[in-house]
Amino acid sequence: MLSPSRPRPLSVSAGLTLLVALLLTLPAHAQKQPGYQGPFALTNAQVIVAPGDTLDRGTVVVQGDSIAAVGPDVSVPSDAQAFDLSGQRVYPGFIDSGTHLGLAEIGSLPETQDFNEVGNLTAHMNALAAVNPSTVHVPTTRVHGITSVITEPENGILPGTSALIGLHGYTPEQMHLGDVTLTKLNFPSVGRQGPSDDRSPETIQTEAEKALSKLNELWSEAKRYARIDSAVAEQPEARRQPEFVPAMEGLLPVIRGEQPLMISANAAADISTALDWAEERGVLDQVILSGALEGWRVADEIATADVPVLVGSIMQPPSRESDRYDKAYRTPALLHDAGVTVALRSGKTENVRNLVFHAGFAAAHGLGKTEALRAITTNPARIFGVADQVGTIEAGKRANLFVANGDPLQPATDVQHLFIDGYKLPLENRATKLYDEFLNRNPGLTK
Amino acid sequence: MLSAFPSRFCFALGVLTAALLVATPLQAQDQLRGDAPDDWLIQDATVLTVTDGTIENGDILVRDGDIAQVGRDLSAPSGVETYDASGEYVMPGIVEAHQHMAISNVNEATNPVTAEVGVGDVLTPYDVGIYRALAGGVTTAHVMHGSANPIGGRNETIKLRYGVTNPDRLQMDDAPRTIKFALGENPTGLYGQGRDQVPRTRMGVEQVIRTALTKAQRYTEAKQAYQSGDRARPPAHSERMEVLAGVLRGDILVQTHGYRADEMLMLMDVFEDFGIQDLVFHHANEGFKIAPELAAFGDNGAGATVFSDWWSYKFEVYYSTAYNAAVLTENGVNASINSDIPGEQRDLYLQAAKTQRYGDLSATQALRLITLNPARQLGIADRVGSIEEGKAADLAIFSEHPLSVYTKPQRTYVDGVVRFDHEQDPDDMRLRVDPEGTVALARDGWSRHAAHSCLKGVTQLRATKNGVTLENTGR
Numbered sequence: 001m002l003s004p005s006r007p008r009p010l011s012v013s014a015g016l017t018l019l020v021a022l023l024l025t026l027p028a029h030a031q032k033q034p035g036y037q038g039p040f041a042l043t044n045a046q047v048i049v050a051p052g053d054t055l056d057r058g059t060v061v062v063q064g065d066s067i068a069a070v071g072p073d074v075s076v077p078s079d080a081q082a083f084d085l086s087g088q089r090v091y092p093g094f095i096d097s098g099t100h101l102g103l104a105e106i107g108s109l110p111e112t113q114d115f116n117e118v119g120n121l122t123a124h125m126n127a128l129a130a131v132n133p134s135t136v137h138v139p140t141t142r143v144h145g146i147t148s149v150i151t152e153p154e155n156g157i158l159p160g161t162s163a164l165i166g167l168h169g170y171t172p173e174q175m176h177l178g179d180v181t182l183t184k185l186n187f188p189s190v191g192r193q194g195p196s197d198d199r200s201p202e203t204i205q206t207e208a209e210k211a212l213s214k215l216n217e218l219w220s221e222a223k224r225y226a227r228i229d230s231a232v233a234e235q236p237e238a239r240r241q242p243e244f245v246p247a248m249e250g251l252l253p254v255i256r257g258e259q260p261l262m263i264s265a266n267a268a269a270d271i272s273t274a275l276d277w278a279e280e281r282g283v284l285d286q287v288i289l290s291g292a293l294e295g296w297r298v299a300d301e302i303a304t305a306d307v308p309v310l311v312g313s314i315m316q317p318p319s320r321e322s323d324r325y326d327k328a329y330r331t332p333a334l335l336h337d338a339g340v341t342v343a344l345r346s347g348k349t350e351n352v353r354n355l356v357f358h359a360g361f362a363a364a365h366g367l368g369k370t371e372a373l374r375a376i377t378t379n380p381a382r383i384f385g386v387a388d389q390v391g392t393i394e395a396g397k398r399a400n401l402f403v404a405n406g407d408p409l410q411p412a413t414d415v416q417h418l419f420i421d422g423y424k425l426p427l428e429n430r431a432t433k434l435y436d437e438f439l440n441r442n443p444g445l446t447k
Numbered sequence: 448m449l450s451a452f453p454s455r456f457c458f459a460l461g462v463l464t465a466a467l468l469v470a471t472p473l474q475a476q477d478q479l480r481g482d483a484p485d486d487w488l489i490q491d492a493t494v495l496t497v498t499d500g501t502i503e504n505g506d507i508l509v510r511d512g513d514i515a516q517v518g519r520d521l522s523a524p525s526g527v528e529t530y531d532a533s534g535e536y537v538m539p540g541i542v543e544a545h546q547h548m549a550i551s552n553v554n555e556a557t558n559p560v561t562a563e564v565g566v567g568d569v570l571t572p573y574d575v576g577i578y579r580a581l582a583g584g585v586t587t588a589h590v591m592h593g594s595a596n597p598i599g600g601r602n603e604t605i606k607l608r609y610g611v612t613n614p615d616r617l618q619m620d621d622a623p624r625t626i627k628f629a630l631g632e633n634p635t636g637l638y639g640q641g642r643d644q645v646p647r648t649r650m651g652v653e654q655v656i657r658t659a660l661t662k663a664q665r666y667t668e669a670k671q672a673y674q675s676g677d678r679a680r681p682p683a684h685s686e687r688m689e690v691l692a693g694v695l696r697g698d699i700l701v702q703t704h705g706y707r708a709d710e711m712l713m714l715m716d717v718f719e720d721f722g723i724q725d726l727v728f729h730h731a732n733e734g735f736k737i738a739p740e741l742a743a744f745g746d747n748g749a750g751a752t753v754f755s756d757w758w759s760y761k762f763e764v765y766y767s768t769a770y771n772a773a774v775l776t777e778n779g780v781n782a783s784i785n786s787d788i789p790g791e792q793r794d795l796y797l798q799a800a801k802t803q804r805y806g807d808l809s810a811t812q813a814l815r816l817i818t819l820n821p822a823r824q825l826g827i828a829d830r831v832g833s834i835e836e837g838k839a840a841d842l843a844i845f846s847e848h849p850l851s852v853y854t855k856p857q858r859t860y861v862d863g864v865v866r867f868d869h870e871q872d873p874d875d876m877r878l879r880v881d882p883e884g885t886v887a888l889a890r891d892g893w894s895r896h897a898a899h900s901c902l903k904g905v906t907q908l909r910a911t912k913n914g915v916t917l918e919n920t921g922r
Contacts, residue, residue, distance in 0.1 A: 106761060315794070322875040322877060322880075350759035353756075354756070360852030363852075364853040365855070411800035412850070432768075432770070434770065435806065438738070438774050441739060
């Protein structure tokens with residue numbers, strides 16, 4: 001069971017006074033503590049420095065928002081709160097490479113959902129602007145060791161930008177990790193959009209072609225807009241500003257090669273077309289492929305294009321009825337075997353926590369445990385350009401890490417402590433609170 | 448195309464086809480396993496019986512599709528094939544208490560009460576989802592009417608004999624009949640909000656059910672009065688009333704979609720008034736709040752079949768906890784875990800395993816959530832749900848402990864017949880090719896686009912797993 005947050009040791013007398021005051025004035029349930037920073041020393045733990053690089057017995061020192069030291073013989077600062085973690089393991093925080101976390105609260109209530117803007121071209125929308133730091137889903141996600149996620153807009157061809165967010169903070173800005181912002185492109189699809197999509201094959205083809213020519217038109221316009229914008233910037237007096245088109249403005253960073261282009265595509269044909277499309281427009285080196293349910297069918301093409309892939313959700317049936325039952329589970333392995341850099345995405349909102357089980361299934365279905373861990377730590381960190389900040393437990397990096405009593409991909413394992421940006425965060429969440437209240441309900445049957 | 452062939456060729460083809468059908472009736476009935484053996488000796492496995500502990504290096508002898516013997520060092524009688532399961536784990540075939548696969552219609556969403564219909568009439572043995580369930584260790588499934596109506600249609604308990612083409616051969620012999628009821632947002636959204644019709648509220652749902660049951664009582668009384676000569680004519684025959692009379696007699700088990708604690712308490716009160724004892728709540732996301740009441744219902748308690756961790760997809764599941772199954776279990780409620788949505792029926796062993804994290808259930812308790820407990824809820828525990836002599840040889844063999852995330856199904860037996868074998872598992876396991884189905888699916892997130900099967904067939908609502916959106920009411 002998930003343990004309640006431990007009270008901070010009372011090394012500082014002011015803290016003691018405060019705590020005593022709190023104890024006198026508050027009922028028992030109100031004593032839960034919000035997150036707080038260290039210094040902390042995690043001692044005698046098995047440290048998974050990075051997937052495939054394990055320290056059998058070591059210490060991790062956390063100072064401020066960072067990892068100050070890690071190693072077998074690290075000295076513990078005298079003011080650090082120390083945890084003896086014999087028999088436990090320290091892992092770098094996990095990263096989910098595609099979610100709606102923070103953008104939706106209740107699936108059936110549109111007024112609580114902020115990832116679907118109106119229109120096909122809304123590239124000026126920023127997911128970060130709508131992230132609700134207080135969503136009830138964040139604490140339930142953290143308890144599985146997940147410390148950061150990509151959260152994305154959805155609707156239309158160019159729905160806006162996705163953001164990498166850390167799962168602690170009181171404002172979207174505090175949560176924004178490494179300023180990672182990705183322009184999202186839902187590549188027009190010649191596939192069905194799900195089992196309930198009953199369009200005829202001809203309709204699907206026609207609509208996809210129409211959408212693609214729409215995209216091409218938009219892209220040309222955006223490039224022209226960018227050229228004019230640059231020309232004006234060079235000679236502000238001589239040239240007139242173009243009419244302000246917000247969506248075109250939104251595409252400027254990606255047109256200028258300053259921002260990654262996250263292309264969502266799942267059907268094999270869509271992936272091939274998207275790669276060709278990106279190459280023709282000179283943006284292939286900015287492309288990150290997302291979804292890629294049928295990526296295994298065109299794995300060599302993806303490898304040749306040298307495009308990293310955010311795979312998932314893999315916990316779904318294969319895309320075609322004629323495919324082997326485990327094809328979705330095997331997709332990460334098949335892509336990896338072809339030489340593609342793979343990260344995993346859950347595609348979820350309230351159940352991003354299940355990313356760990358997605359990784360477990362990917363591991364079992366050919367990827368192997370070490371590569372599966374890379375797909376939720378070092379690989380996404382590299383893909384998003386924040387490998388200097390997160391993904392491993394190394395001195396100087398952000399202290400995004402957690403302690404587990406076993407293999408964190410196994411259902412029976414519990415996360416014992418969790419740190420984001422050096423904050424030791426409570427592990428309570430709605431699920432645990434309801435459990436604590438109702439396991440032995442009082443009154444029971446009779447009052 | 449055929450018209451282009453000479454007519455003599457067509458005639459010859461027809462004769463040939465007819466001859467094949469006559470010569471191989473069994474294969475025509477079962478395209479995959481027509482002559483497969485149902486006698487086996489499974490050897491040297493870790494046998495997870497779920498009722499009588501774990502047997503290391505255990506053997507299971509299967510005769511005529513039933514479990515004949517469970518123990519150690521059993522020997523194979525002549526003619527019995529052996530399977531070397533050393534290093535592998537055998538558990539009872541998984542029993543799925545709530546699914547909508549293998550049927551071509553889900554909701555008769557034309558009236559708040561439609562007890563007269565049943566999904567047993569629309570079974571589709573060609574659904575490749577049956578095979579994919581087998582590839583996840585599932586051997587029995589309760590395929591259900593949807594949740595559009597407060598009183599929906601009858602459900603069907605099927606054995607996953609993938610390969611048979613006669614729908615009747617999917618049906619599980621002697622399984623009790625069951626019927627779907629539904630409470631809360633689905634019926635009130637469809638009828639009240641969608642059609643300006645009762646029920647719009649949970650009050651309305653209660654009265655729809657009370658009214659229907661009262662009419663069934665009167666119907667039963669009228670029939671009895673006619674039979675005893677106190678009434679000149681029988682009541683006009685009503686299939687709807689016949690089915691509801693079966694519910695009142697206890698012949699048909701009630702399986703009720705419901706999420707909130709208050710509506711479950713409501714239905715228990717209604718059923719007490721009508722003397723109905725058999726009740727299983729489906730989904731029951733707030734079951735944890737009323738676990739003592741569920742356990743105390745009637746003579747045997749009310750069951751609850753829940754999701755492992757789904758929540759927040761609609762308002763009535765916002766105050767949910769993944770510890771639900773554990774709270775129910777620890778309070779003595781017969782609880783199970785189901786998957787509901789076609790496509791999700793493949794990893795129930797993982798869903799059960801989560802209860803080890805959410806509430807520290809033991810391995811046996813966790814495994815029972817997908818075997819013995821759902822079998823009890825469906826009234827079939829005398830035949831399936833555990834590895835015991837005399838029960839059907841429904842067995843799921845895994846590479847590692849089935850509660851490990853790294854496990855992989857190896858073989859699945861239904862009635863002693865191997866219906867899934869990972870070593871003989873070609874890509875395309877369809878029994879019939881749908882020419883319209885050749886366009887690849889390109890889901891970007893299965894869950895967002897998958898039709899919420901509980902509301903399939905309901906045109907006024909755009910229904911996804913994430914919930915329901917009204918389309919025609921201007922909202």
